[in-house]
Amino acid sequence: MSAEPSFRQSVDIMFNRAVALMDLAPGLEEKIRVCNSTYTVRFGVRLRGRIHTFTGYRSVHSEHMEPVKGGIRYAPSVNQDEVEALAALMTYKCALVETPFGGSKGGLCIDPREWEADELERITRRFAFELIKRSLIHPSQNVPAPDIGTGEREMAWIADQFARMNPTEIDARACVTGKPLNAGGIAGRVEATGRGVQYALREFFRHKEAVDATRMSPGLGGKRVIVQGLGNVGYHAAKFLSEEDGCLIVGIAERDGAIMDARGLPVERVKEHMAQTGGVRGFPGADYVAAGADVLEGDCDILIPAAFEAAINLTNAERIRAPLIIEAANGPVTAGADEMLRKKGTVIIPDMYANAGGVTVSYFEWVKNLSHIRFGRMQRRQEEGRHQLLIDELERLSKDTGVGWQLSPDFKERYLRGADELELVRSGLDDTMRIAYQSMHSVWTSRNDVTDLRTAAYIVSIGRVASSYAALGL
Numbered sequence: 001m002s003a004e005p006s007f008r009q010s011v012d013i014m015f016n017r018a019v020a021l022m023d024l025a026p027g028l029e030e031k032i033r034v035c036n037s038t039y040t041v042r043f044g045v046r047l048r049g050r051i052h053t054f055t056g057y058r059s060v061h062s063e064h065m066e067p068v069k070g071g072i073r074y075a076p077s078v079n080q081d082e083v084e085a086l087a088a089l090m091t092y093k094c095a096l097v098e099t100p101f102g103g104s105k106g107g108l109c110i111d112p113r114e115w116e117a118d119e120l121e122r123i124t125r126r127f128a129f130e131l132i133k134r135s136l137i138h139p140s141q142n143v144p145a146p147d148i149g150t151g152e153r154e155m156a157w158i159a160d161q162f163a164r165m166n167p168t169e170i171d172a173r174a175c176v177t178g179k180p181l182n183a184g185g186i187a188g189r190v191e192a193t194g195r196g197v198q199y200a201l202r203e204f205f206r207h208k209e210a211v212d213a214t215r216m217s218p219g220l221g222g223k224r225v226i227v228q229g230l231g232n233v234g235y236h237a238a239k240f241l242s243e244e245d246g247c248l249i250v251g252i253a254e255r256d257g258a259i260m261d262a263r264g265l266p267v268e269r270v271k272e273h274m275a276q277t278g279g280v281r282g283f284p285g286a287d288y289v290a291a292g293a294d295v296l297e298g299d300c301d302i303l304i305p306a307a308f309e310a311a312i313n314l315t316n317a318e319r320i321r322a323p324l325i326i327e328a329a330n331g332p333v334t335a336g337a338d339e340m341l342r343k344k345g346t347v348i349i350p351d352m353y354a355n356a357g358g359v360t361v362s363y364f365e366w367v368k369n370l371s372h373i374r375f376g377r378m379q380r381r382q383e384e385g386r387h388q389l390l391i392d393e394l395e396r397l398s399k400d401t402g403v404g405w406q407l408s409p410d411f412k413e414r415y416l417r418g419a420d421e422l423e424l425v426r427s428g429l430d431d432t433m434r435i436a437y438q439s440m441h442s443v444w445t446s447r448n449d450v451t452d453l454r455t456a457a458y459i460v461s462i463g464r465v466a467s468s469y470a471a472l473g474l
């Protein structure tokens with residue numbers, strides 16, 4: 001059995017498979033594939049009576065559109081290969097869901113659980129300082145977002161650091177997305193990636209050819225799901241899926257092991273248990289398995305790896321039983337495992353599509369910051385006016401024709417209320433996930449030489465990046 005390629009090589013292998021089926025201008029393939037630049041910084045922060053040196057990265061994969069976009073990850077294992085792979089995936093993801101960004105990604109080698117909040121704030125501000133002074137954080141150049149180990153809190157610190165260093169920049173808040181609502185964030189960003197996974201699955205199950213390929217019944221009802229990682233993405237995906245009629249979360253794998261319950265796990269209570277105890281072990285009423293990764297091989301309909309890359313690899317791919325895998329994490333299936341699974345007939349909904357909900361809503365947040373107005377604030381009055389006209393007309397018709405019907409007060413109230421920001425964000429996300437799926441699906445089902453969704457997704461994305469280069473020049 002051959003050794004696993006690195007994460008970066010894995011992404012390139014998948015890219016090359018798609019490019020072989022495309023007719024790109026000579027040399028363009030290489031220009032699209034390579035990472036434009038990666039900045040490495042080592043900086044010191046005085047903490048706990050001594051200087052601690054930290055290593056961070058910000059990689060820019062493609063600037064065919066600017067700003068470039070991609071999260072900042074805090075984990076001890078962060079390295080250049082990883083951020084470059086993640087930055088490349090960002091380029092393809094943004095192209096697939098048509099957010100007008102190039103791809104980037106950053107990371108800091110740190111275990112955030114080892115530091116107090118005030119220490120993390122100092123480390124984050126210092127890291128942000130290094131990136132801001134090189135325009136690697138900037139509203140029109142490079143816009144980070146949360147990833148593993150970071151969230152709203154870190155994004156608020158970064159935004160504030162940028163504002164302090166650029167006091168006259170009116171668009172300062174647009175330098176980063178995933179901020180808290182009261183610091184320029186947008187409703188629905190925290191849940192966005194998990195919500196996107198739910199919308200992606202709903203759309204997948206609407207297409208007969210897709211469902212047939214999994215040999216499952218249509219719809220999400222009755223589906224048994226196993227999730228790996230109950231962090232931001234995994235928790236929201238599991239929670240929203242458990243709210244779908246008849247869909248059961250039968251297994252959750254976390255750092256400290258996994259829990260199983262064929263009757264369905266109550267996701268919010270599991271999350272509360274994790275917050276109190278630090279893990280899933282000891283969750284009442286569920287079976288506990290110490291070797292958490294084994295649960296990925298369990299009997300289920302949908303497997304959702306939502307923790308980290310290479311979770312499904314050459315050592316376990318053959319034993320994966322789920323007919324459908326949706327890659328909520330980035331790169332959870334290695335190139336070798338991907339090949340094995342394709343041969344077995346497992347359908348994989350690829351990461352660049354499956355977890356694109358995050359960057360989609362980040363795009364909405366960035367637009368909101370640049371326009372300096374909450375979504376729905378102006379539309380609401382306008383909508384109310386139009387809805388009132390319709391209601392008046394219906395009531396007049398009812399009177400004139402003598403047909404005795406009336407709109408219920410409850411209907412009027414709901415109809416007149418107008419959309420709020422969360423509804424607008426969710427509907428924009430749903431539209432995006434549907435349209436992106438359809439673009440991938442039509443390549444998958446219309447070409448005999450394309451046998452999987454990942455290759456189809458790459459073909460759509462690479463084609464769009466290539467068109468940008470053709471329009472702009474290099």
Ligand SMILES: NC(=O)c1ccc[n+]([C@@H]2O[C@H](COP(=O)([O-])OP(=O)(O)OC[C@H]3O[C@@H](n4cnc5c(N)ncnc54)[C@H](O)[C@@H]3O)[C@@H](O)[C@H]2O)c1
Nearest residue numbers: 147148149229230231232233253254255307329330355358
């Ligand atoms: N946050 C986003 O908006 C976003 C967007 C797109 C993609 N992603 C991708 O989704 C994945 C998860 O990101 P996140 O933001 O949810 O991170 P997170 O830090 O919030 O959650 C990660 C979870 O995985 C768990 N975990 C760690 N090691 C594990 C192990 N060995 N087995 C099982 N669980 C383990 C952690 O305990 C944690 O609960 C990453 O690949 C990330 O790049 C995140």
